[in-house]
Amino acid sequence: MYVSIWCHNLNLSSRSLAIALVVCVTLVYFSYSFNACLFASISRSLQQSNLRNLLTLQRRNVSSEPVKDAGTAPEVTSSTAIMSNGTASAASIGNGIASVDGAPKYQMLRQQGLRPSRHLPDTLIIGVKKSGTRALLEFIRLHPDVRAAGSEVHFFDRHYQRGLRWYRHHMPYTIEGQITMEKTPSYFVTKEVPQRVYHMNPATKLLIVVRDPVTRAISDYTQAASKKADMKRFEQLAFVNGSYSVVDTNWGPVKIGVYARYLEHWILYFPLSQLLFISGERLIMDPAYEIGRVQDFLGLKRVVTEKHFYFNATKGFPCLFKSEARSTPHCLGKTKGRNHPHIDANAIERLREFYRPFNNKFYQLTGINFAWP
Numbered sequence: 339m340y341v342s343i344w345c346h347n348l349n350l351s352s353r354s355l356a357i358a359l360v361v362c363v364t365l366v367y368f369s370y371s372f373n374a375c376l377f378a379s380i381s382r383s384l385q386q387s388n389l390r391n392l393l394t395l396q397r398r399n400v401s402s403e404p405v406k407d408a409g410t411a412p413e414v415t416s417s418t419a420i421m422s423n424g425t426a427s428a429a430s431i432g433n434g435i436a437s438v439d440g441a442p443k444y445q446m447l448r449q450q451g452l453r454p455s456r457h458l459p460d461t462l463i464i465g466v467k468k469s470g471t472r473a474l475l476e477f478i479r480l481h482p483d484v485r486a487a488g489s490e491v492h493f494f495d496r497h498y499q500r501g502l503r504w505y506r507h508h509m510p511y512t513i514e515g516q517i518t519m520e521k522t523p524s525y526f527v528t529k530e531v532p533q534r535v536y537h538m539n540p541a542t543k544l545l546i547v548v549r550d551p552v553t554r555a556i557s558d559y560t561q562a563a564s565k566k567a568d569m570k571r572f573e574q575l576a577f578v579n580g581s582y583s584v585v586d587t588n589w590g591p592v593k594i595g596v597y598a599r600y601l602e603h604w605i606l607y608f609p610l611s612q613l614l615f616i617s618g619e620r621l622i623m624d625p626a627y628e629i630g631r632v633q634d635f636l637g638l639k640r641v642v643t644e645k646h647f648y649f650n651a652t653k654g655f656p657c658l659f660k661s662e663a664r665s666t667p668h669c670l671g672k673t674k675g676r677n678h679p680h681i682d683a684n685a686i687e688r689l690r691e692f693y694r695p696f697n698n699k700f701y702q703l704t705g706i707n708f709a710w711p
Contacts, residue, residue, distance in 0.1 A: 467527075468557040471523045626642070
């Protein structure tokens with residue numbers, strides 16, 4: 339009898355041990371699964387937090403380190419491809435994946451799975467020469483979501499035969515959510531350019547800075563005269579036979595100011611909703627206002643505000659507390675705010691009479707009255 343009881347107890351102990359073992363294994367499994375999920379969640383949160391902190395830091399600095407274009411990295415694939423007729427499509431242009439710049443910011447972005455790459459521009463500053471295009475470019479590129487080619491590429495007017503692949507290689511690196519921009523003022527007055535831009539991307543947004551055409555012509559002449567010591571006087575070049583009665587419309591500085599003539603070519607391909615006209619006069623007097631309009635037009639948060647500018651009374655031109663290239667207060671350059679030569683008042687009045695009907699036509703086309711004299 340005692341042997342039977344002992345065997346029975348032994349059987350119960352084995353069963354209890356087995357149950358306890360199963361319970362322990364189950365608890366260990368669930369504990370491991372829970373901790374693994376928790377660790378993965380924390381890791382993802384830390385990565386996202388690092389990325390947010392990086393982008394926040396960018397916006398606080400309102401500046402981004404420029405990535406060098408030529409010679410620093412091989413060709414990078416774009417999300418835009420070139421169709422046989424030159425039109426950009428949604429397919430990839432190239433097949434290779436290029437390495438990105440070695441700057442710490444881009445290394446960190448790459449660690450987060452973001453690969454900066456070159457893209458064809460979303461936005462073009464197409465003109466007008468000597469109206470404030472350089473100022474506009476430098477002011478808007480303060481925005482961390484705008485990346486711009488540093489120099490005028492002249493693709494659509496001088497290098498179009500090189501193809502869109504060549505053009506894309508001259509663009510800066512961007513990440514998702516950033517706008518690629520390029521500025522070449524001569525695009526506005528070159529007849530073939532509107533169609534070429536349309537073939538690249540019919541949704542391209544266009545920025546046009548305009549200024550009183552008389553003042554613009556004098557500024558244009560002043561720039562040219564600074565490079566040529568023996569240049570004739572403005573009055574001799576702006577009029578035929580030395581008389582103020584006939585304006586020389588073949589002279590470049592005068593010809594460019596007939597804005598309506600060139601705008602008509604652009605609106606054949608692009609609706610006015612894709613064109614933003616910026617007042618060159620107001621860009622100088624109130625840069626924050628005009629840059630605010632530009633940010634709205636591009637769908638950007640208003641990051642660049644009046645706190646980024648100060649007015650230099652000596653130059654009569656707005657300057658920056660810091661920019662993409664420099665972290666200290668500075669003006670755009672000695673050529674900005676250059677003093678104009680004295681021009682005969684009768685010559686100026688005659689030019690104003692000449693431009694008046696063209697200005698009115700331009701006001702009608704744009705729906706904006708710039709109130710030029």
